[in-house]
Amino acid sequence: MGCVNLCSLTSNLPVISYQKLTDLHYLSKGGFGSVFKAQHSDWRTTVAIKCLKLDSPVGERERNCLLEEAEVLHKARFNYIIQIFGVCNEPEFFCIVTEYMSNGSLDQLLHENNLYTLLAWSLRLRVLYEIALGVNFLHNMTPPLLHHDLKTQNILLDGEFHIKIADFGLSKWRQLSISKGSGSKPPEMGGTIIYMPPEEYEPSKNCCAAVKHDIYSYAIIMWEVLSRRIPFEEATNPMQVMFSVLRGIRPDIGLDCLPGDIPSRETLINLMTCGWTANPDERPCFLMCVIELEAMLRRFDEIDILEAVLEVKKSKVSQCERGGAGLV
Numbered sequence: 001m002g003c004v005n006l007c008s009l010t011s012n013l014p015v016i017s018y019q020k021l022t023d024l025h026y027l028s029k030g031g032f033g034s035v036f037k038a039q040h041s042d043w044r045t046t047v048a049i050k051c052l053k054l055d056s057p058v059g060e061r062e063r064n065c066l067l068e069e070a071e072v073l074h075k076a077r078f079n080y081i082i083q084i085f086g087v088c089n090e091p092e093f094f095c096i097v098t099e100y101m102s103n104g105s106l107d108q109l110l111h112e113n114n115l116y117t118l119l120a121w122s123l124r125l126r127v128l129y130e131i132a133l134g135v136n137f138l139h140n141m142t143p144p145l146l147h148h149d150l151k152t153q154n155i156l157l158d159g160e161f162h163i164k165i166a167d168f169g170l171s172k173w174r175q176l177s178i179s180k181g182s183g184s185k186p187p188e189m190g191g192t193i194i195y196m197p198p199e200e201y202e203p204s205k206n207c208c209a210a211v212k213h214d215i216y217s218y219a220i221i222m223w224e225v226l227s228r229r230i231p232f233e234e235a236t237n238p239m240q241v242m243f244s245v246l247r248g249i250r251p252d253i254g255l256d257c258l259p260g261d262i263p264s265r266e267t268l269i270n271l272m273t274c275g276w277t278a279n280p281d282e283r284p285c286f287l288m289c290v291i292e293l294e295a296m297l298r299r300f301d302e303i304d305i306l307e308a309v310l311e312v313k314k315s316k317v318s319q320c321e322r323g324g325a326g327l328v
Contacts, residue, residue: 013074013084013086014087015086015087015089021039021049022041024037033050033095034051036048046100047098048099048101049097050098051095052094066095066096069168072168073096073168076145078137078138079133080131080133081164082101082156082164082166085098098166099164101156102157102158102159103156103157103159103161104157105152105155105156106152106153107155111230114319115316119228119308120307120311122304122305122308123309123312124225124226125263127155128289129296131155131221132293134165135150135218136287138165139214139286146171147171147214148171148214149167149171149192149195150195150217150218150221151192152221152224153167153192154166193242194231194232195217195221195231197212197216197276200213201242201245213280215275215283215289216275216276216283218275218286219274220251226258229257231251232251253273267296268296271288275289
């Protein structure tokens with residue numbers, strides 16, 4: 001297992017002038033900088049920009065890392081992958097420009113209970129189905145693309161609450177030839193700990209397991225979507241999560257966390273527990289997840305999902321009008 005150097009790949013990424021990006025509004029902060037909402041003055045449309053830190057000189061390493069992410073997004077064009085419009089490449093300002101997702105992240109949808117009081121099962125299953133479709137597409141690219149940082153904060157939602165997978169800063173191209181890598185980065189350098197499979201804690205043992213990293217993360221996301229709880233929320237520090245996972249402890253699948261009225265509950269739990277098993281070879285592929293969830297979604301009429309989307313829209317507008325949250 002090895003990784004292709006993305007900087008060696010050619011691309012035709014459009015270059016966007018910083019002067020064209022106006023009316024910046026801060027959205028969130030990440031490892032290399034911040035994300036803003038902005039207007040493109042010529043396109044007359046809203047975009048999102050992921051910038052390196054504006055208050056410090058732009059280093060070559062940081063610039064290359066963000067460029068690598070831009071390269072990945074440019075090649076991974078699909079309905080459920082965030083779309084990149086181009087890069088802003090100036091001495092004091094470097095960013096990637098993507099489509100703007102008006103309903104924030106899946107993390108917000110699940111855990112801002114005051115904003116979204118009710119999430120119908122039909123909408124939750126559609127979310128899980130679309131995530132599986134997106135990652136299945138990535139894994140079927142040539143060479144396969146492994147995301148390696150799937151979490152609810154990186155799953156974004158458009159105006160109709162369809163998902164888009166974002167944040168490809170840790171993604172890896174998988175070599176099709178047989179090669180021996182030195183393993184992945186240690187946990188403190190990788191994705192959020194609660195979504196990381198146990199083999200990531202011991203990089204020396206993580207050889208061919210890397211391709212099954214994403215399915216473990218997805219299984220944790222499944223539990224989070226169905227329960228609307230934070231995985232391992234009782235843990236007080238990352239080491240406690242690591243030791244628990246290495247001992248085989250996983251989120252509780254009892255009725256207190258996963259209600260009995262979940263459609264196809266047993267099938268979902270089986271898919272979830274297979275996905276987070278300690279042995280990577282026993283985890284399913286994303287195609288299997290897509291097939292299983294496809295069958296579950298067929299049990300709902302299209303009107304069921306449309307009504308579920310309308311319900312969350314109404315809930316959000318109602319709370320915003322009461323001053324409970326601001327529309328971004």
